[in-house]
Amino acid sequence: MKYTFKGGIHPYEGKELTMDKEIAEYLPKGDMVYPVSQHIGAPAKPVVKKGDKVLAGQLIAEAGGFVSANIHSSVSGTVKAIEARLTASGSKVSSIIIENDNKYESVEFTPISKPVSELERDEILDAVKAAGVVGMGGAGFPTNVKLSPKNADEIDRIIVNASECEPYLTSDYRRLMEQPEKIIEGLRIALRLFKGSKGIIAVEDNKPEAIKLLREKLGEDSDITVHSMKTKYPEGAERQLIYANTGRYINSKMLPADVGCIVHNVDTIYSIYEAVREGKPLITRIVTVSGDAIENPCNLKVRTGTSYAELVEAAGGFKGTPAKIISGGPMMGKAIYSLDLPVTKSSSAILCLSRDEASEYEPSACIRCGRCVSVCPGRVMPNQLARLANAGDMDAFIKNNGMECCECGCCSYICPAKRPLTQVIAGTRKLVLANKKK
Amino acid sequence: MDIIAVLIAAAVVGAVGILAGVLLGVASEKFKVSVDEKEIKIRELLPGNNCGGCGYPGCDGLAAAIAKGEAAPSGCPVGGEPTATAIAAIVGGEVSSRKMVAHVKCAGTCEKAKEAYEYFGPKDCKLAANAPGGGPKACPYGCTGYGSCKAVCQFDAIQIVDGIAVIDKDKCKACGMCVAECPRHIIEMIPYEAEAVVDCNSKDFGKDVKANCEVGCIGCGICQKNCPEGAIVVENHLAVIDYEKCTGCGTCKEKCPAKIIH
Numbered sequence: 085m086k087y088t089f090k091g092g093i094h095p096y097e098g099k100e101l102t103m104d105k106e107i108a109e110y111l112p113k114g115d116m117v118y119p120v121s122q123h124i125g126a127p128a129k130p131v132v133k134k135g136d137k138v139l140a141g142q143l144i145a146e147a148g149g150f151v152s153a154n155i156h157s158s159v160s161g162t163v164k165a166i167e168a169r170l171t172a173s174g175s176k177v178s179s180i181i182i183e184n185d186n187k188y189e190s191v192e193f194t195p196i197s198k199p200v201s202e203l204e205r206d207e208i209l210d211a212v213k214a215a216g217v218v219g220m221g222g223a224g225f226p227t228n229v230k231l232s233p234k235n236a237d238e239i240d241r242i243i244v245n246a247s248e249c250e251p252y253l254t255s256d257y258r259r260l261m262e263q264p265e266k267i268i269e270g271l272r273i274a275l276r277l278f279k280g281s282k283g284i285i286a287v288e289d290n291k292p293e294a295i296k297l298l299r300e301k302l303g304e305d306s307d308i309t310v311h312s313m314k315t316k317y318p319e320g321a322e323r324q325l326i327y328a329n330t331g332r333y334i335n336s337k338m339l340p341a342d343v344g345c346i347v348h349n350v351d352t353i354y355s356i357y358e359a360v361r362e363g364k365p366l367i368t369r370i371v372t373v374s375g376d377a378i379e380n381p382c383n384l385k386v387r388t389g390t391s392y393a394e395l396v397e398a399a400g401g402f403k404g405t406p407a408k409i410i411s412g413g414p415m416m417g418k419a420i421y422s423l424d425l426p427v428t429k430s431s432s433a434i435l436c437l438s439r440d441e442a443s444e445y446e447p448s449a450c451i452r453c454g455r456c457v458s459v460c461p462g463r464v465m466p467n468q469l470a471r472l473a474n475a476g477d478m479d480a481f482i483k484n485n486g487m488e489c490c491e492c493g494c495c496s497y498i499c500p501a502k503r504p505l506t507q508v509i510a511g512t513r514k515l516v517l518a519n520k521k522k
Numbered sequence: 523m524d525i526i527a528v529l530i531a532a533a534v535v536g537a538v539g540i541l542a543g544v545l546l547g548v549a550s551e552k553f554k555v556s557v558d559e560k561e562i563k564i565r566e567l568l569p570g571n572n573c574g575g576c577g578y579p580g581c582d583g584l585a586a587a588i589a590k591g592e593a594a595p596s597g598c599p600v601g602g603e604p605t606a607t608a609i610a611a612i613v614g615g616e617v618s619s620r621k622m623v624a625h626v627k628c629a630g631t632c633e634k635a636k637e638a639y640e641y642f643g644p645k646d647c648k649l650a651a652n653a654p655g656g657g658p659k660a661c662p663y664g665c666t667g668y669g670s671c672k673a674v675c676q677f678d679a680i681q682i683v684d685g686i687a688v689i690d691k692d693k694c695k696a697c698g699m700c701v702a703e704c705p706r707h708i709i710e711m712i713p714y715e716a717e718a719v720v721d722c723n724s725k726d727f728g729k730d731v732k733a734n735c736e737v738g739c740i741g742c743g744i745c746q747k748n749c750p751e752g753a754i755v756v757e758n759h760l761a762v763i764d765y766e767k768c769t770g771c772g773t774c775k776e777k778c779p780a781k782i783i784h
Contacts, residue, residue: 174655175656418654419654440642442642443640504642504643507649511646511652
């Protein structure tokens with residue numbers, strides 16, 4: 085069986101820019117900004133006030149509900165203010181601002197060093213929860229919640245999403261190449277939670293060295309297998325990943341747990357390792373700073389809260405004038421209009437492109453070629469949905485399975501008429517969800 | 523051919539006709555759907571545009587709702603006062619005599635309001651709200667100017683001029699469709715004869731407003747202090763006029779340092 089799914093596209097990969105560069109650590113200089121909402125769910129509640137001294141790794145905001153996550157300071161310093169700041173989503177979010185004293189004094193961490201087979205379930209979950217670990221692939225779903233599904237007995241697969249199908253991004257690849265033991269250990273800890281479950285590390289076949297290295301490190305392990313998947317976007321989208329690796333199918337109304345799977349990003353698994361084995365909260369992550377408008381594209385290990393502007397500077401600044409700057413990958417990331425944004429737990433990349441491909445073409449009329457239908461991994465009809473979305477017909481939009489769209493962007497990418505299909509459908513999905521809440 | 527056969531055929535057909543007629547007559551009495559007479563009268567008074575501005579499915583829907591007492595006699599925004607008075611005469615109830623019009627609380631035209639970035643997405647107010655910062659306009663409260671309100675207006679009363687929606691006071695029938703459509707909620711209903719209107723919807727601090735737009739309310743509160751009637755209150759850094767109290771003296775217009783009260 086070839087691990088793949090139906091549909092998808094093959095965009096320019098752009099990974100050669102940063103693929104072979106080792107992760108460099110970057111220490112921030114300016115003020116650190118910690119939005120209280122870096123995850124899906126209730127915003128965290130600040131537990132510090134203006135003027136308080138904090139240390140690196142200290143809790144500054146605690147989970148504001150069951151689906152929520154703790155936030156820790158990543159530097160030592162003084163709380164300067166708690167005010168609304170712009171985030172990569174484009175809206176202002178209440179944030180804790182900490183003046184960095186550049187000493188990086190840290191609190192004492194308490195690691196758990198028992199062998200995996202002796203770890204207790206609650207011990208692991210508590211450590212993950214205390215560390216504020218959230219899904220680091222982009223969505224930011226609290227990991228401890230994901231690891232405690234209602235049907236825990238039925239979980240038989242934990243899939244580590246190492247496909248990194250978004251063009252340009254190489255942070256997960258570097259993590260695999262530099263710290264494979266920690267990823268494997270993190271996965272073993274996660275597997276410990278579900279009796280009899282098997283681990284899958286799913287890597288696209290454009291990273292043969294990572295696959296080889298992981299297989300070497302695993303040796304004769306019967307619980308964990310490395311899957312080499314066909315390189316195709318969006319191989320790393322949750323529904324496609326589960327289908328490709330297990331043949332199980334889920335739709336928008338189901339969770340991976342409904343088919344016995346749990347999917348975690350490489351970085352999330354790494355953070356589980358750090359939370360348990362080093363007692364460290366989630367305060368660092370790897371950010372790819374890349375694109376043809378960046379002087380020295382690189383992968384940086386950065387502390388959360390660091391400003392995007394500092395990272396661009398650390399990567400040698402701009403080469404020429406960038407036409408478009410994107411937070412995240414080019415397919416699903418968000419275009420940003422200011423660099424005065426903080427790195428959050430789910431910021432995976434800063435892309436600076438010298439040519440704005442999206443702006444070069446004016447959309448023209450749909451020629452009904454059906455290419456969007458053939459590439460859509462969600463198996464809906466983007467042309468039809470976009471037509472209904474433009475007419476504002478929400479009921480028909482839902483009836484035509486508009487909610488099955490995962491906003492991957494394949495339809496907009498392939499459209500020869502350059503119609504903004506994904507944008508229109510994504511906007512309408514948000515409106516439908518907002519109407520439901522009312 | 524026999525003449526009798528013709529006569530028999532005619533008699534049979536005639537008898538069936540009479541029988542069917544009698545049955546239908548009985549059925550129409552027995553299964554009669556009683557229609558409220560008030561509803562018919564109200565329906566005759568309504569304008570018949572079927573614009574949906576009342577929130578009911580057309581004029582028939584509103585007439586039924588008024589007859590049942592679910593809607594007020596003044597439920598039809600298009601007919602205005604004369605219609606409301608005539609309906610009130612049938613069903614009872616009071617009618618306010620004020621004529622209302624829609625008003626766009628933004629004067630940030632292309633020249634006066636800054637744009638944060640170039641935008642290439644779908645040109646639709648509701649869909650543009652999905653873009654970073656809710657659209658390219660630097661001010662997150664201002665009119666995006668893609669004309670969703672214009673599209674729903676049944677009376678051709680809205681035009682997009684210089685990147686903002688402008689309402690023709692005389693064409694506006696105050697149906698409220700635009701108020702419901704605008705994703706930024708910047709259209710409000712004000713009395714037709716209102717003398718002073720605040721042309722801003724920004725709830726930001728004065729400094730942020732100034733950074734984004736030349737013609738924004740900075741929430742200084744000078745209008746509130748100077749209004750002799752106490753008709754202006756600054757809430758969330760934005761002046762709001764209470765038209766029950768406003769006498770139209772014009773003091774606020776003179777005193778406003780940002781010149782956003784017109």
